Amino acid sequence: MAFNRSIIWFRNNLRLQDNEALMEGVQKSRDYMLLYVFDERLWKETSIGMPSASQRKLNFLWQSVQKLKSNIEKRGGQMIIRKGDPAEIIKELVRHYNCDAVFAPKEVGVFEQNTDEIIEKLLSKKGIAFKQYAQSTLFHEDDIPWPIGKLPDIFTQFRKENEKQTQIRDLLPASEDLKMSIKFKERELSAEEIDINLMPTDQLVFEGGEEKAWERLNYYFWETDRLKTYKLTRNGMLGNDYSSRFSPWLALGCISAKSIFYEVKKYEKERIKNQSTYWLIFELMWRDYFHFVLKKYKQKLFQLNGIKEEKKDWSQDLHLFQKWAKGETGVAFIDANMRELNKTGFMSNRGRQIVASFLVHDLRLDWRMGAWYFEYALIDYDVANNWGNWAYIAGVGNDPRENRCFNILSQAKKYDPKGDFVRYWLPELENIEGFNIHRVSLLDQNEYQQMIKKTRADYFKPIVDLSKWEY
Ligand code: FAD
Numbered sequence: 001m002a003f004n005r006s007i008i009w010f011r012n013n014l015r016l017q018d019n020e021a022l023m024e025g026v027q028k029s030r031d032y033m034l035l036y037v038f039d040e041r042l043w044k045e046t047s048i049g050m051p052s053a054s055q056r057k058l059n060f061l062w063q064s065v066q067k068l069k070s071n072i073e074k075r076g077g078q079m080i081i082r083k084g085d086p087a088e089i090i091k092e093l094v095r096h097y098n099c100d101a102v103f104a105p106k107e108v109g110v111f112e113q114n115t116d117e118i119i120e121k122l123l124s125k126k127g128i129a130f131k132q133y134a135q136s137t138l139f140h141e142d143d144i145p146w147p148i149g150k151l152p153d154i155f156t157q158f159r160k161e162n163e164k165q166t167q168i169r170d171l172l173p174a175s176e177d178l179k180m181s182i183k184f185k186e187r188e189l190s191a192e193e194i195d196i197n198l199m200p201t202d203q204l205v206f207e208g209g210e211e212k213a214w215e216r217l218n219y220y221f222w223e224t225d226r227l228k229t230y231k232l233t234r235n236g237m238l239g240n241d242y243s244s245r246f247s248p249w250l251a252l253g254c255i256s257a258k259s260i261f262y263e264v265k266k267y268e269k270e271r272i273k274n275q276s277t278y279w280l281i282f283e284l285m286w287r288d289y290f291h292f293v294l295k296k297y298k299q300k301l302f303q304l305n306g307i308k309e310e311k312k313d314w315s316q317d318l319h320l321f322q323k324w325a326k327g328e329t330g331v332a333f334i335d336a337n338m339r340e341l342n343k344t345g346f347m348s349n350r351g352r353q354i355v356a357s358f359l360v361h362d363l364r365l366d367w368r369m370g371a372w373y374f375e376y377a378l379i380d381y382d383v384a385n386n387w388g389n390w391a392y393i394a395g396v397g398n399d400p401r402e403n404r405c406f407n408i409l410s411q412a413k414k415y416d417p418k419g420d421f422v423r424y425w426l427p428e429l430e431n432i433e434g435f436n437i438h439r440v441s442l443l444d445q446n447e448y449q450q451m452i453k454k455t456r457a458d459y460f461k462p463i464v465d466l467s468k469w470e471y
Contacts, residue, residue, distance in 0.1 A: 001443075002028040003129065006101040007093060010036045010079075011112070013105045013135060013253035014064045016071055017174040020133040026175050031182055034072055035090075036065050038083040038194050041111060046372040053214045053376065056345040058196045060379040064252045067209025077178030080186045083194045086092050087118040094128060097184065105136065105253070108294045109383040110302070117412040137288040138257040138281075139166045139266045144292070151296045153398040158292075164362050171262055188390030205344045206248045206379060213249035217260065220244050221267050230276040234283075237337075237348045238421045244280060247380035248346070250287070266407060290388035293398055301387050304368060306396025314366040317435070321369050323463055324359055327425075330462030332438050333412045334358050336425035344426075345379035350415055356393045357406040362464050367394035409469035412438040429459060442466050 008025035014036075016022065024033055029390050038061075042053040053061070069079040082089050090102060102123060107113065114131065123130045134141045141148065145161050152158050191198050201207075221227045225243050236242025249255045262282060268277050297307050305311055323329050327338030337351035347355070352374075359370040371390040375381050391397035393404045412435070416422060419437035429437050438442060441462045 001030045003101040005031040005033070006028065006103055007035050007090060007097075007099050007387055009090065009102060009104040010034065010065075010068065011105055011107055011253075012251065013256075014208075015213075015254050016068075016075075016176075016254065018171045018259050019105075019175070019253075020107045020172055021103045021131070021134045021149065022175050023172050024131065024133065025101075026178065031103065031180055032103075033093065033099070033184055034077055034079040034178070035093070036068070036079065036081050037073045037086040037089050038065075038081070039086055040084050043195060046375065048369050048372045048376075050372070050376045053381075054345065055197050055199065057377070057379045057381060059199050060206060060248060060345065060371075061252060062191055062194075062196050062198070063208030064210075064249075064254050065208075067211065067254075071210065072178055072249060075176055075178040077180060078184060080184060081189050081194075083189065085115075086255045087115050087122065091122055092248075094123070094126075097132040099128065101131060103131045104133075106132045106134045108136065108291050110294075110298055113298075135256065136253065137291050138168055138261055138284050139288055140169055141292070141295070143167065143169070148292060148295045151292050155286065155289050155399065158289050159282070162285065162288075166262055168258060171256075171258055176422060183289060192269045205346060208244075208248070208252065208254065210249075210254045213246070213255035213325060215253065216249070217263060220246075225271065227264070227267055227280065228272055228274065228276055231279040232276065234279070235348075235350045235415060237351055237415055238424060243349065245346070245384055247382070247385075249313055251380045251382040251385075257287065260284065260392060273312075280416070287382075287385060290384040291436070294384040297398065301391060301397075302368070303365060304396075306391045306394065307398040308396050310396050312396075313364065315364050316366050317363075317370065320363050320463060321359075321365055321373075323460075324355070324363060324365070324370075325373050328460050329358075329464075330441060330460035331358065331408060331464065331466065332419075332422045332426060332440060332459075333408055333416065336422040339425045341377050343373075345377060347378075350411075352389065353393065353404065354406055354408065354411050356390060357404055358408060360394045361405040362408070367391070367396070407469045409438060409466065410471075426459075439470070442470065 006029035008022055013019050013021060022416065043051050046052055065081065094102065108186055120130050127297055143166050145165050150379045224241065233242040246255065246260060248365050250257060261284065264277055264280055294301055299306050304314060325338065327335040327342060334355055337347055337355050341347045356370055359365050360367050367390050371387055374386050388397065392399055417435060419435055422437045429440065432440060440459055
């Protein structure tokens with residue numbers, strides 16, 4: 001054994017399968033402590049005056065951690081849960097339990113990397129090993145054809161070169177035996193002590209944990225064959241199955257991107273290989289790309305002028321921002337998407353692009369206000385995917401292409417022509433028929449009065465003039 005007693009620290013790798021940090025830690029240590037730290041930063045306010053994580057997001061995280069804990073216990077192990085500053089907690093535990101190594105995944109977030117630097121310094125002074133594993137992406141960072149500093153600024157180049165050259169590493173077996181010779185005397189923390197208000201399960205659309213991730217995959221691939229038509233449906237908005245909805249589990253690492261990749265390959269062999277099966281992998285490559293972009297540009301991605309260092313006029317009008325965030329803009333398509341986000345912690349990819357374009361190009365708000373709000377509300381919040389996509393839409397990302405500015409009514413015509421999506425999320429407008437639901441404020445007075453009489457409530461006056469989108 002290389003080490004006598006280690007800490008195996010879980011972060012966004014809340015799973016037993018295909019988990020290098022866990023596997024290596026178990027194989028190389030005589031004893032080990034399995035640890036999860038609820039980072040106190042999740043409760044800290046960001047610049048929009050909201051915590052970094054909504055209670056809904058914390059519920060999903062709590063469930064995922066609890067499922068992992070119970071899986072560990074089933075295999076004879078013990079998982080310690082703490083809340084606080086991870087560097088401080090690791091420092092205390094290493095000293096208290098006399099550990100000689102810490103195993104952990106590498107994270108892409110800037111805060112997380114700063115934490116790692118602190119831990120590295122702290123441990124190396126004491127001669128304690130800090131073993132880190134890059135395991136969140138499909139392509140391993142050491143296998144891509146460029147050093148991170150030379151990563152191409154165009155996604156297509158990244159994708160094509162990787163498709164040609166980069167082998168995806170094999171899956172790692174699940175760690176099945178987690179028996180330990182010692183029992184750590186650590187008190188169990190309740191959700192309440194961690195500051196998580198557990199919500200009734202019927203209010204939660206997604207359930208956390210490794211099993212639930214695989215249940216979703218089995219459903220989407222094998223039981224319903226939805227994968228076969230993914231490319232045709234992926235821009236949908238209403239219902240649960242237009243896209244894979246793997247993102248919440250991927251964000252916390254309840255399932256690895258590699259596991260999904262190899263399952264697609266199996267599906268292609270056993271069922272069908274077509275554009276849809278390829279496209280799911282294509283989207284996972286976007287995920288990889290944003291992770292590497294964050295590694296390359298670090299702090300720059302979070303700055304107002306972005307990677308491009310492009311100066312634009314941005315407003316920080318809190319009133320407009322609140323209207324957007326609450327889904328009270330009076331633009332039905334925007335409001336329906338934001339209500340979905342607020343009620344479920346999820347929004348379709350199409351919806352995200354539309355509400356982001358509206359915030360950036362129509363309200364001309366500081367794009368980071370939108371990114372911070374998504375950080376708070378999305379249960380699939382992934383620092384690289386979120387900030388990368390926002391910067392891209394705001395036109396300050398690394399991609400040289402022009403800003404993505406949408407005509408909201410054209411988007412509505414294409415993706416919600418009968419208004420069913422809006423009708424579902426804005427029941428106060430349910431009696432307005434067909435596409436008119438998207439253009440309530442443009443109806444002539446007579447028409448409007450008649451329609452509005454039929455609805456349950458008056459709708460908000462739009463904060464922008466919708467007529468600019470009519471053609
Ligand atoms: P699918 O269409 O089934 O795709 C499969 C997987 O591919 C996703 O789970 C995701 O991991 C990856 N993927 C798909 N589209 C993208 C994309 N555009 N960029 C990066 N990866 C992608 N995704 C997050 O996981 N976390 C975020 O915080 C996040 N914030 C976003 C913010 C904005 C403004 C926008 C426009 C997009 C954001 N996305 C984010 C990307 C994308 O919208 C979601 O990954 C996707 O909607 C999740 O649904 P799905 O799992 O059904 O996706």
